[in-house]
Amino acid sequence: xxxxxxxxxxxxxxxxxxxxxxxxxxxxxxxxxxxxxxxxxxxxxxxxxxxxxxxxxxxxxxxxxxxxxxxxxxxxxxxxxxxxxxxxxxxxxxxxxxxxxxxxxxxxxxxxxxxxxxxxxxxxxxxxxxxxxxxxxxxxxxxxxxxxxxxxxxxxxxxxxxxxxxxxxxxxxxxxxxxxxxxxxxxxxxxxxxx
Numbered sequence: 001x002x003x004x005x006x007x008x009x010x011x012x013x014x015x016x017x018x019x020x021x022x023x024x025x026x027x028x029x030x031x032x033x034x035x036x037x038x039x040x041x042x043x044x045x046x047x048x049x050x051x052x053x054x055x056x057x058x059x060x061x062x063x064x065x066x067x068x069x070x071x072x073x074x075x076x077x078x079x080x081x082x083x084x085x086x087x088x089x090x091x092x093x094x095x096x097x098x099x100x101x102x103x104x105x106x107x108x109x110x111x112x113x114x115x116x117x118x119x120x121x122x123x124x125x126x127x128x129x130x131x132x133x134x135x136x137x138x139x140x141x142x143x144x145x146x147x148x149x150x151x152x153x154x155x156x157x158x159x160x161x162x163x164x165x166x167x168x169x170x171x172x173x174x175x176x177x178x179x180x181x182x183x184x185x186x187x188x189x190x191x192x193x194x195x
Contacts, residue, residue: 033075033084034152040082040089047093048081050157052100052120064121071121074098076153099123099156101148106169115166115181117148119156125149128182133158133166135188144189
């Protein structure tokens with residue numbers, strides 16, 4: 001039996017059981033997963049692929065409502081990801097970031113500009129000091145991998161088309177190319193490296 005990130009064999013909790021536990025807690029808005037500290041129950045054979053697709057037992061989860069529910073109970077501790085309910089905590093695998101930012105809206109211009117991203121699960125996030133953009137470099141391709149902080153320490157990878165749109169509206173400042181949002185300048189790269 002394959003082992004997951006925590007090194008333990010997958011356990012029996014099911015997606016349906018997790019969903020029922022969350023619904024029983026009746027949270028309004030996002031559940032307070034950061035305040036939930038249930039016992040660790042082992043790993044679930046669930047993963048989020050690089051493209052944001054959720055898989056259970058190797059098959060994609062096609063019900064959007066279920067994916068949205070699971071994304072609301074996701075928690076990251078150090079480099080490990082968990083689905084957390086008031087009564088259980090199970091480990092899952094995340095290949096890159098748990099969310100994908102698939103589009104953004106822009107209002108204003110220059111230093112007054114506001115950028116608001118939408119994720120593949122329907123969350124919206126306004127770029128600013130609490131939700132910064134960062135750009136990492138892919139060690140295999142040497143290409144930029146942009147991310148935005150969605151909540152707590154959970155990020156969304158900004159998809160390629162949205163990143164190129166960001167580059168199109170970027171400005172140069174002190175040899176760096178970046179975008180303004182929420183009164184802050186977010187660096188996308190050095191001027192000579194801009195895609």
